[in-house]
Amino acid sequence: MPRLDVIARVEKGVLTGGQWRPAEGGATFPVEDPASGRALCEVADATAADARAALDTAGAAQAGWAAVPPVRRARILRRAHDLLIERTAEFAALITLEMGKSLTESRAEVLYGANYLRWFGEEAVRIDGTWKVSEDGTARVLVTHQPVGPCLLITPWNAPLAMPARKIGPAVAAGCTMIVKPAPQTPLTTAALAALLSEAGLPDGVLNVIPTTQAAAVTEPLLRDGRLRKLSFTGSTPVGRLLLSQAAGGVLRTSMELGGNAPFIVFEDADLDAAVDGAMTAKLRNIGEACIAANRFHVHAGVVDAFTDKLVTRMSSVALGAGTDPTAALGPLIDERQRRRVAGLVDEAVAAGATIRAGGRLPDGPGYFYPPTVLTGIPAGARITREEIFGPVAAIQTFTTEDEALHAANDTEFGLVGYVYTRDLNRALRVSERLETGMVGLNRGYVSDPSAPFGGMKQSGVGREGGNTGIDEYLEQKYLAIDMAAPARDSAAARPGTPESGR
Incomplete structure (x- = not known):
């Protein structure tokens, strides 16, 4: 049986630059136990100022984090996976208390979420590119990948550990900094996951957390800020449409996992x-x-x-x-x-x-x-x-x-x-x-798998999470055209038997 003391150990503030602090103005909101309707605790209610501070931190940390070797990013994710497995009981208790599902299902979610961290840790060292000769032979074509940049990750309440892990995992692996806005119904599990990632070695400022009940007021200024380069959202289709329209102004990369039927x-x-x-x-x-x-x-x-x-x-x-x-x-x-x-x-x-x-x-x-x-x-x-x-x-x-x-x-x-x-x-x-x-x-009633691309068609979303292509959502392709034109040659250096040789 989970005890309420697991909640006492969870940070309940705003996370920016590696520091947990109260929200600007000190406002809080209650987190309910859906099995009783009673409040479990109060959590900081972040404002637009808190969101700007989180983006300041993420933007400042981006260059340094992108330069971290892939193997180090992989080790951080693997360590986080191992810590999460070790603390399955504690995280399952948090999920059950704030979201309501049975402990059996909560334990399964912990394993599922942890596997996304493991999977993308393994993908971090497999980010590759291509090299080929141009069609006319005058250049070499080099294609590389680099991090998209600071990301805003908006997660739902129905899987308060798995959904953040499914977005944080590839962002960390790719070298992106992040701002995570958890659902107000279930912010505790996300806070605990953020603290665990810090313990696993994630540098301060790479992951920032802004719990809030004022979603529109907090996220819209971020979407208008040119420093933000990607939005990943899991939630309803109507909210997804609104976010897509707001992201259009900055031509943001978007990953949208929306409603289903x-x-x-x-x-x-x-x-x-x-x-x-x-x-x-x-x-x-x-x-x-x-x-x-x-x-x-x-x-x-x-x-x-x-x-x-x-x-x-x-x-x-x-x-x-x-x-x-x-x-x-x-x-x-x-x-x-x-x-x-x-x-x-x-x-x-x-x-x-x-x-x-x-x-x-x-x-x-x-x-x-x-x-x-x-x-x-x-x-x-x-x-x-x-x-x-x-x-x-x-x-x-x-x-x-x-x-x-x-x-x-x-x-x-x-x-x-x-x-x-x-x-x-x-x-x-x-x-x-x-x-x-x-x-x-x-002939199967379950499709979720970290090694498979999760996502839909039509108004169920844009992009894929998980699988071999999941990390691509957090990477930009860069093409380098390297000139290989033949150098000028005088007649003395001309190869015998060619028109230039005169022989």
């Missing part, structure tokens, strides 16, 4: 037990509060009853409770606003004709809990099929043909991930190629 397609030949197992993972992982959560279940009419019955049985058996309770498998949603939104989507669908097969009722008692819920008979065009649910609700619709399933799956502005269950190899490849998503889970 993942289809989960079950064909008539699928292994239904495996499909239900995958559905439980894709739907309930992270309490359903994940951009890659299955949102729309498209099930073949020939197996929909059997699939639904199995899913209802499994969803109904999930124990709801505080993440600190070892008997509970599903924790609370992040706050009352999110719980009202999920409940509203369900109530609206039911009013339009959907049927509740499991859950669907707000439980009594404190905290922001919502039960695992299964809906069938979803009317066409229902809001629950158009918007990201971000909660433990499975909305089931039927199809009869492959084309019908694909049309329904692609009928969205989003394109992050899709899940497909079938035992037909040709169909599996055909459908995977036609899905308009950046990732596909094929």
